Amino acid sequence: MKPRAMAAALLAACAVLWGPSSAEAQDANPVLLALSCAGCHGPEGRSPGSIPTLWGRTAANVLESLAGFKSGQRASTVMGRIAKGYTDTELEAVARYWAQPAR
Amino acid sequence: MTKSNVHGLSRRRFVAGAAAGIGLAGFSRPVRAQAAPRVVVIGGGFGGATAAKYVRMFDPAIQVTMIDPARSHITCPFSNYVLAGFRTMDSITHSFINLRANGVTQVLGTATVIDPVAKTVRLAVGDPIPYDRLIVSPGIDLRFDAVPGYDEAASEKIPHAWKAGAQTVLLRQQLESMRDGGVVLMSVPGNPYRCPPGPYERAAMIAHYLKAAKPRSKILILDSKEMFSKQPLFQDGWKALYGDMIEWVPASKDGIVKRVDAGAMTLHTDFAQHKGDVINFIAPQWAGAIARSAGLTNQTGFCPVDPVTFESTVHRGIHVIGDSSIAGALPKSGFAANSEGKVCAMAVVNLLKGKPAEAPTYVNTCYSLVGPDYGISVAGVYKPGPQGIVEVPNSGGTSPREAPLDARKAEAVFAEGWYRSITADIYG
Numbered sequence: 001m002k003p004r005a006m007a008a009a010l011l012a013a014c015a016v017l018w019g020p021s022s023a024e025a026q027d028a029n030p031v032l033l034a035l036s037c038a039g040c041h042g043p044e045g046r047s048p049g050s051i052p053t054l055w056g057r058t059a060a061n062v063l064e065s066l067a068g069f070k071s072g073q074r075a076s077t078v079m080g081r082i083a084k085g086y087t088d089t090e091l092e093a094v095a096r097y098w099a100q101p102a103r
Numbered sequence: 104m105t106k107s108n109v110h111g112l113s114r115r116r117f118v119a120g121a122a123a124g125i126g127l128a129g130f131s132r133p134v135r136a137q138a139a140p141r142v143v144v145i146g147g148g149f150g151g152a153t154a155a156k157y158v159r160m161f162d163p164a165i166q167v168t169m170i171d172p173a174r175s176h177i178t179c180p181f182s183n184y185v186l187a188g189f190r191t192m193d194s195i196t197h198s199f200i201n202l203r204a205n206g207v208t209q210v211l212g213t214a215t216v217i218d219p220v221a222k223t224v225r226l227a228v229g230d231p232i233p234y235d236r237l238i239v240s241p242g243i244d245l246r247f248d249a250v251p252g253y254d255e256a257a258s259e260k261i262p263h264a265w266k267a268g269a270q271t272v273l274l275r276q277q278l279e280s281m282r283d284g285g286v287v288l289m290s291v292p293g294n295p296y297r298c299p300p301g302p303y304e305r306a307a308m309i310a311h312y313l314k315a316a317k318p319r320s321k322i323l324i325l326d327s328k329e330m331f332s333k334q335p336l337f338q339d340g341w342k343a344l345y346g347d348m349i350e351w352v353p354a355s356k357d358g359i360v361k362r363v364d365a366g367a368m369t370l371h372t373d374f375a376q377h378k379g380d381v382i383n384f385i386a387p388q389w390a391g392a393i394a395r396s397a398g399l400t401n402q403t404g405f406c407p408v409d410p411v412t413f414e415s416t417v418h419r420g421i422h423v424i425g426d427s428s429i430a431g432a433l434p435k436s437g438f439a440a441n442s443e444g445k446v447c448a449m450a451v452v453n454l455l456k457g458k459p460a461e462a463p464t465y466v467n468t469c470y471s472l473v474g475p476d477y478g479i480s481v482a483g484v485y486k487p488g489p490q491g492i493v494e495v496p497n498s499g500g501t502s503p504r505e506a507p508l509d510a511r512k513a514e515a516v517f518a519e520g521w522y523r524s525i526t527a528d529i530y531g
Binding site: 026027028029031032033035036038039040041042043047048049050051077078081082083084085086090 | 438442461464465482486495498499500510514516517519520527
């Protein structure tokens with residue numbers, strides 16, 4: 001995805017503004033979603049240890065994994081439990097984030 | 104784009120992401136031309152160091168000053184493995200040098216006074232440090248006023264070891280000096296406290312050491328609670344690896360310690376007294392001293408915050424993250440502090456520009472080792488709700504109770520991988 005298209009995708013995913021008075025859960029900001037991954041998968045998705053790296057993977061590849069974890073079709077230790085916490089739109093946004101060409 | 108960033112993190116990408124995220128804020132206030140905004144962060148632990156780094160990542164124009172009395176941080180996560188004997192203190196000590204390389208200015212010292220009106224932080228010496236927004240992340244303090252007989256002096260003989268450092272080394276030395284057949288007493292406080300599964304992992308790690316070095320010894324856990332994090336998984340694992348070495352006494356079975364006698368090395372409950380060869384007294388806790396003296400705490404001893412921005416509900420312009428904050432369903436864990444640090448950093452950057460905060464998400468994954476090759480975990484995804492931060496329904500949870508040993512082994516391997524990743528994310 002080209003940077004311009006990426007920015008458009010990010011904008012679309014952020015179209016609803018959030019304020020402290022908002023009451024209902026909504027799709028999270030894509031950058032914050034993706035940074036949640038870094039806690040285990042390393043800064044910029046580059047894992048220095050035993051946990052798989054996200055950096056350099058295609059959006060389709062990441063999304064296929066995440067969808068499999070969420071549905072339970074793909075075996076995992078923690079990812080099944082984590083993927084169930086996100087909407088399909090959020091998982092798509094995360095997948096797009098890790099596939100951004102600008103590194 | 105520049106390839107010069109030293110973290111392997113693309114600053115441009117983060118800036119672009121943050122800007123895109125706030126791009127539709129059509130009703131933002133105009134920003135006056137002025138000097139670079141100043142963000143001050145108190146504390147260089149998982150919360151504070153993450154926030155300091157990510158404010159700079161999101162907006163390199165912001166001046167970030169981090170106040171901490173040390174030049175490095177010793178992590179509580181993995182300190183139990185120092186007690187077990189398969190980790191060194193060096194391996195859990197992380198220098199702030201890369202934070203400085205990223206443009207975070209460190210002031211060496213302890214913040215002693217916050218003036219929320221003048222918007223300054225004072226240390227014991229030196230000029231007040233002005234801020235436009237302040238992020239307070241001092242972690243917990245042990246309460247030396249909570250249980251009679253357990254004060255700071257007593258902790259030199261009966262370590263809490265709930266802040267990693269000299270206390271960790273002291274407890275390890277005491278275990279090494281103990282006779283075979285000795286009794287290790289542990290006391291665990293009621294909720295809330297730092298790292299809910301930590302005491303039970305610690306019991307396992309002490310058992311791992313004792314099983315090899317002093318196999319006739321016992322560990323008695325006196326608990327102020329009726330149940331604990333990952334309880335069935337821990338109890339299965341204790342039994343499988345250490346037989347009857349670990350005994351757990353819940354509150355209803357007289358587990359609450361009412362008095363400590365450091366001279367006699369005894370813990371006193373309502374109906375019994377227990378003598379230990381080594382005692383680990385994990386005292387009740389509250390927010391770090393600066394959060395309390397600044398009036399950021401409520402009657403719980405912790406700090407109420409907005410669930411979207413982690414801004415204090417007491418003082419505007421001051422955010423509290425990590426173990427000092429009241430974060431709803433989010434546990435007091437290093438992972439949660441890292442997650443809160445990123446959300447808070449983006450909120451601070453946006454608020455300084457007069458823009459609204461982004462819709463956040465929080466995550467927590469806590470691995471515990473029962474043995475070096477036996478890992479278990481709890482994970483959760485969280486969002487703000489009307490009553491504060493809640494776990495997303497039908498997600499998260501613990502490792503399955505029925506699982507083959509290779510699944511436990513995989514989680515032990517991932518635990519180590521998690522530690523390498525998160526410390527690289529914060530201090531790398």
